[in-house]
Amino acid sequence: MPLFFCxxxxxxxxxxxxxxxxxxxxxxxxxxxxxxxxxxPSMVLVGTFKATNxxxxxxxxxxxxxxxxxxxxxxxxxxxxxxxxxxxxRLMVQVxxxxxxxxxxxxxxxxxxxxxxxALLSIDGxxxxxxxxxxxxxxxxxxxxxxxxxxxxxVLGFSVVTHRAxxxxxxxxxxxxxxxxxxxxxAIRGLRDGTFSLFQLDATAYxxxxxxxxxxxxxxxxxGVVSMVLIKGTRESALSQPSGITYAIPAVYVKTLLDRHP
Numbered sequence: 001m002p003l004f005f006c007x008x009x010x011x012x013x014x015x016x017x018x019x020x021x022x023x024x025x026x027x028x029x030x031x032x033x034x035x036x037x038x039x040x041p042s043m044v045l046v047g048t049f050k051a052t053n054x055x056x057x058x059x060x061x062x063x064x065x066x067x068x069x070x071x072x073x074x075x076x077x078x079x080x081x082x083x084x085x086x087x088x089x090r091l092m093v094q095v096x097x098x099x100x101x102x103x104x105x106x107x108x109x110x111x112x113x114x115x116x117x118x119a120l121l122s123i124d125g126x127x128x129x130x131x132x133x134x135x136x137x138x139x140x141x142x143x144x145x146x147x148x149x150x151x152x153x154x155v156l157g158f159s160v161v162t163h164r165a166x167x168x169x170x171x172x173x174x175x176x177x178x179x180x181x182x183x184x185x186x187a188i189r190g191l192r193d194g195t196f197s198l199f200q201l202d203a204t205a206y207x208x209x210x211x212x213x214x215x216x217x218x219x220x221x222x223x224g225v226v227s228m229v230l231i232k233g234t235r236e237s238a239l240s241q242p243s244g245i246t247y248a249i250p251a252v253y254v255k256t257l258l259d260r261h262p
Contacts, residue, residue: 031217032162035217035218035220036148039064039131039213039215040096041128041129042128042129042130042131043062043063043064043148043149043212043213044063044072044093044123044128045057045059045062045093046060046061046062046063046078046079047059047092047094048060048080048088048090049090050089057092057094057104059158059208061078061209061210061211062078062149062208062212063121064131064211064212064213064222065128065129067130067258068127069127069129070125070127070128071120071122071123071130071261072107072120072123073119073225073254074119074210075225075226075227076112076114076118076119077210079119083109084109091108091121092105092106093105093107095128102158105125106124107121107122107123107124108122109121110261111260111261113253113257116253118225118249118253118257120257120261131215133251133258134221135221135223135251136199136223136250136252138223139170139223139250140170141167143166143167144165145164145165145167145215145217145223145224146164146165147162147165147203147205147212147213147214147215147224148160148161148162148212148215149205149208149209149210149211149212149226150208150209150212151205151207151208152206164217165201166202166203167199168201168202168245169200170198170199170200171197171198171200172195172196172197172198173197198249198250199214199223199250200245200247201245201246201248202245203246204229204246205246206229210226210227211225211226212226214251222251222254223250223251224248224250225249
């Protein structure tokens with residue numbers, strides 16, 4: 001009888017150990033899905049509105065809410081050059097309402113940083129859940145990250161789409177202008193002689209992804225902003241022949257921007 005109880009205790013202990021392992025494995029796998037659910041309310045559509053246009057709202061890129069819930073970060077190249085001039089279309093964002101529908105809000109440019117291809121906007125209305133800005137200096141080559149955005153504009157129905165991305169390289173670069181959203185192979189050599197670091201990702205981004213957050217899959221902290229994609233030929237080929245190489249601006253420059261406009 002004592003031998004039986006000894007065997008039973010060992011069996012139960014090993015069973016609990018395997019149960020704990022399975023639970024931990026399940027939690028790890030649920031990391032990114034939970035993070036996506038948490039971050040999606042902070043995602044916004046950045047575009048322009050004009051009553052005489054068709055469609056009246058024209059999507060130009062992705063943005064995400066920061067600070068106290070009334071500021072949006074996006075790319076500088078997402079904004080039109082004639083912003084605020086004469087009869088130009090108004091800058092607007094769309095945010096997801098509590099009923100799941102997209103709601104239009106007026107936006108104003110706070111600062112545009114062409115050097116780092118970043119822009120900070122202020123938006124009207126109630127505060128929106130904001131994303132936390134992480135420490136991009138801790139990002140290393142080989143880190144597994146993810147980014148969100150609205151690829152291919154409204155073709156997918158303005159649905160937030162998430163892509164996984166590994167940091168392939170961290171390299172000094174200078175952003176080209178005014179076509180920072182797309183890079184041809186011959187432009188890459190010029191990037192290498194740049195003045196600050198960029199994250200090169202082994203992921204495919206599309207038109208509409210510009211301005212989206214690059215984030216840690218577990219914590220959700222933003223460590224970069226998707227800025228440009230290497231294309232093989234014409235802009236249209238980004239859809240038919242994607243290169244799978246995307247660049248992101250480190251979030252340290254987002255922090256600098258926010259520090260100037262607390």
